Amino acid sequence: METIIQAFVDNPVYLAVAVILALVIIIGFIRKLMKLVLVVAAILVIYIAYMIFWLDKSPYEIKEELEKIPEKLKETSSQILDTGKDKIEKTFEEKLDEKVKDLVAPN
Structure with a gap:
């Protein structure tokens, strides 16, 4: 070298x-x-x-829409959870009523 x-x-x-x-x-x-x-x-x-x-759409509008996505996801997920919760409660009440009827009035 x-x-x-x-x-x-x-x-x-x-x-x-x-x-x-x-x-x-x-x-x-x-x-x-x-x-x-x-x-x-x-x-x-x-x-x-x-x-x-x-x-x-301009890049600014696209950016604004991208910033709204987490908010929309929160709203949608909360709606889905509420709907699921209502259906579960309704199903639970129906099953509970059936069991109570079976216990009260046996065949």
């Missing part, structure tokens, strides 16, 4: 070639990164356009 470093220090041509090669690699990496950013931005713009034109 020291010999490679010493060769770069002793011979400026090798150092210049190494620097140019490093710059080419860095520039290539930055270009690919920029392409990725542009593709992601284009996809985001297409997605927003889709949401606005075909769903007739």
Whole structure:
């Protein structure tokens, strides 16, 4: 490793070639990164356009609806629980009445 470093220090041509090669690699990496950013931005713009034109909702309206979901879930689950509780109580009362009738008036 020291010999490679010493060769770069002793011979400026090798150092210049190494620097140019490093710059080419860095520039290539930055270009690919920029392409990725542009593709992601284009996809985001297409997605927003889709949401606005075909769903007739802005991102803010969609965000508001997403924020309402937990509240709607709570309401729906409480309604389901209340309905289930009422049905269980009704069934329990019917079964209890049947058992009481069986005990009071045996066949």
